[in-house]
Amino acid sequence: MSEQQQAAISRFPVPELSEMPEDIRDRILAVQEKAGFVPNVFLVLAHRPDEFRAFFAYHDALMDKPGNLTQAEREMIVVATSNLNQCQYCVVAHGAILRVRAKDPLIADQVAANYRKADITERQKAMLDFAVKVSMQAFAVSEEDFATLKRHGFDEDDIWDITGIVSFFGLSNRMANVTSMRPNDEFYSLGRQAR
Template sequence: MTPVSSRYPMAELAHLPEDIRDKILEVQEKAGFVPNVFLALARRPAEWRAFFAYHDALMLKEEGSLTKGDREMIVTVTSAANQCLYCVVAHGALLRIYEKKPMVADQVAVNWRKADISMRQKAMLEFAMKVCERSHEIDNADFPPLHAHGFSDEDIWDIAAITAFFGLSNRMASFSGMQPNDEFYLMGRLPREKKA
């Protein structure tokens, strides 16, 4: 396993509060491994709970027109702009899986304008990048192009909130030296083997 951080020790599962330990074990059961972010942030339980509550509110919500792939695409593109290795690799893996496109994460991380994605997704990413890099320049003129692609005002809020939240996540991962799990690099690149 890749070390989680060169600067801060990973929390030990056995010493964590029960609610956090149970959530991490649930993730391990589903993914087959524990993503390093869970143990890296668990060194501060109150912050872990707040971080993952907001993460889940944004990334797991059912309302609105953003798909899971759209949400992971926003994270991958803005994390690339913020040069966050952990989030580009981890969320790029989820993006490949949700979009069922093995090359899409690499494409959007390097140059989303030339990626094999829809015009709707390009409009979404144009706005996300403005929030990421120049949020002080957002004005009313930024909304009609998104409305024209079927995004509601609540969807636009989601695009901005995901971008802003992962701005925090990117900075925490980068300053702490968090490294992506090796498992993320290959996820979604090749078709899954069918079980016999």
């Protein structure tokens, strides 16, 4: 086993699956069955069961809903803003999800490094410009920002969704950084081959 594989996934205690409440254990086993592995975020956050439930309920409400934002666009927001927050876990994990959902092996690296130069649409760049502003300067968001997004086809619900995703992952990024949450090795190769 390499040193990386032996490294702790959190600086806080990680409960054993058998010690977790049944609903949390069932959720983790369902994720494992679907993904083929258990993303470390589930194990790390199981340290606090009530917070685990609240975290994933809000995550699912933001990321799994229908709407004008595609699932890939939602992941773009996570990758771009998590990079600003220097969150290794979220850039790596959501970068993998972005590659899979966009069916594009290059997009996550492009968005993380500099979305302005990425091979994405002008609409998506406007979306990420707004997401970055919400992440770094929410106090400066103005009606002009709303007008720009509306010119690109976003409506009020979309703007709320973008804001919610940025805000939620601001929390997630900070928890991941402070807990020293380690990305699973499996994330690094997911979606790297063109389909």
